[in-house]
Amino acid sequence: MAIKTYGPMAVDWEVRVDYERLRRERLARVQKLLRESELGALLCFDMSNIRYITSTHIGTWAMDKLFRFTLLPRDDEPILWTFGSAARHDQLYAPWMGERARAGISTMRGAMAPGSGRAEDVARKIRSELEERGLLHEPLGVDVIEPQVLFALQKEGITIADGQNLMQTARMIKTQDEITLLTTACMMVDAAYEELYRWMRPGVRENECVALVSKVLYDLGSEHVEGVNAISGERCSPHPHVFSDRVLRPGDPAYFDILHSFNGYRTCYYRTFAVGSASPAMVDAYKRCREILDVAINAIKPGVTTADVVKLWPRAEEFGFPNEEAAFALQFGHGVGLTIWEKPVFSRLVSFDHPEVIEEGMVFALETFWPASDGWTAARIEEQLVVTKDGCEVITRFPAEELLVAGTRYYTVNGPLSPIREVQSHLNTAAGQGGPRMPAPAATSAGHTL
Numbered sequence: 001m002a003i004k005t006y007g008p009m010a011v012d013w014e015v016r017v018d019y020e021r022l023r024r025e026r027l028a029r030v031q032k033l034l035r036e037s038e039l040g041a042l043l044c045f046d047m048s049n050i051r052y053i054t055s056t057h058i059g060t061w062a063m064d065k066l067f068r069f070t071l072l073p074r075d076d077e078p079i080l081w082t083f084g085s086a087a088r089h090d091q092l093y094a095p096w097m098g099e100r101a102r103a104g105i106s107t108m109r110g111a112m113a114p115g116s117g118r119a120e121d122v123a124r125k126i127r128s129e130l131e132e133r134g135l136l137h138e139p140l141g142v143d144v145i146e147p148q149v150l151f152a153l154q155k156e157g158i159t160i161a162d163g164q165n166l167m168q169t170a171r172m173i174k175t176q177d178e179i180t181l182l183t184t185a186c187m188m189v190d191a192a193y194e195e196l197y198r199w200m201r202p203g204v205r206e207n208e209c210v211a212l213v214s215k216v217l218y219d220l221g222s223e224h225v226e227g228v229n230a231i232s233g234e235r236c237s238p239h240p241h242v243f244s245d246r247v248l249r250p251g252d253p254a255y256f257d258i259l260h261s262f263n264g265y266r267t268c269y270y271r272t273f274a275v276g277s278a279s280p281a282m283v284d285a286y287k288r289c290r291e292i293l294d295v296a297i298n299a300i301k302p303g304v305t306t307a308d309v310v311k312l313w314p315r316a317e318e319f320g321f322p323n324e325e326a327a328f329a330l331q332f333g334h335g336v337g338l339t340i341w342e343k344p345v346f347s348r349l350v351s352f353d354h355p356e357v358i359e360e361g362m363v364f365a366l367e368t369f370w371p372a373s374d375g376w377t378a379a380r381i382e383e384q385l386v387v388t389k390d391g392c393e394v395i396t397r398f399p400a401e402e403l404l405v406a407g408t409r410y411y412t413v414n415g416p417l418s419p420i421r422e423v424q425s426h427l428n429t430a431a432g433q434g435g436p437r438m439p440a441p442a443a444t445s446a447g448h449t450l
Contacts, residue, residue, distance in 0.1 A: 040138025123152035229257035251423035270382035285372035289379035307355035
């Protein structure tokens with residue numbers, strides 16, 4: 001049954017997210033793939049992989065520290081080593097882990113001195129568990145790892161193999177509850193864009209837009225605003241992928257990418273606006289950007305490949321880049337789940353040679369970009385979607401069919417100022433557009449015009 005109610009709370013009187021089912025089904029997917037692989041066990045340091053396997057979480061301040069780790073032996077339950085008192089917390093409040101949540105710490109991304117023995121302690125813990133289960137001489141899959149820990153595991157006689165691909169494969173098809181959480185996360189961004197659109201105007205700064213979006217999301221229950229790309233004016237082309245303190249001006253394009261997490265599940269969700277008005281060049285760029293996005297969305301259904309989709313997109317040379325690597329991620333698609341870049345990947349750089357088959361239950365984002373002919377404005381649009389049995393459903397709902405103009409509506413003595421106009425007013429005249437010029441005014445004997 002598809003859930004269509006996206007309140008951020010769990011309630012007893014309505015079916016929303018079944019968290020026990022979420023925990024059970026995620027772990028079962030990894031366990032199945034592990035049994036079918038050559039690996040004896042899986043060792044994960046990536047915080048998203050740890051959450052997927054153990055359904056435990058620690059503050060996002062820890063996401064780049066690599067000090068927590070979990071071991072999933074074949075045909076067994078996961079063991080978690082976590083940060084100090086968090087282990088006792090998990091024993092109390094994550095009963096599905098119980099005593100398998102233990103205190104343990106790695107090298108904190110190398111911050112612990114090599115002589116402290118932390119890497120060796122990790123390796124001994126892992127060896128002991130593998131030995132107890134008769135798995136010591138089978139390959140150990142690892143997702144990401146610090147060099148000190150890698151070398152320590154190898155000294156213990158453990159063969160290291162790729163575990164990241166197994167985890168990416170496990171996370172590629174979403175469960176019913178994952179889809180509900182991803183859609184709820186998008187609902188929250190819908191609300192953030194609504195507030196941003198109503199508030200944005202000349203005189204505000206990009207970083208103020210970031211602050212507004214962050215407040216809306218946290219007020220609605222986001223656990224982490226991973227980033228808000230706020231790009232405006234001449235910064236739109238080329239895309240810098242980072243916000244600044246630039247002040248919005250009349251006639252500016254402004255596009256945003258909102259990335260946040262609700263119960264771990266992310267969004268990647270671009271929208272483009274014009275501030276006050278838009279030039280004809282900007283309007284054309286937006287139409288082109290929307291067209292190439294819609295062509296891709298219309299192609300999505302189970303059985304087609306990522307190569308089938310990216311062949312519909314323009315080559316890098318068609319929009320001002322020398323090759324696909326230089327234009328990477330401007331015409332792009334990527335899985336979205338506990339992280340924002342998961343399988344499958346849609347890119348002309350890799351998808352032709354390594355196509356992936358689209359399957360029902362995948363959730364991914366498709367994002368497009370088009371630079372305007374004026375050399376400085378550009379459009380960027382992105383939709384997240386769920387693959388259904390016969391097509392797809394778009395779960396990002398803030399309007400993007402046509403370019404929206406934000407900011408004050410201006411009125412002249414002759415009525416509303418046109419929302420399509422050049423930034424430089426003289427270019428809106430017939431003469432500025434290359435049409436017939438007005439006759440030059442007569443000169444006086446003193447040389448002044450009348």
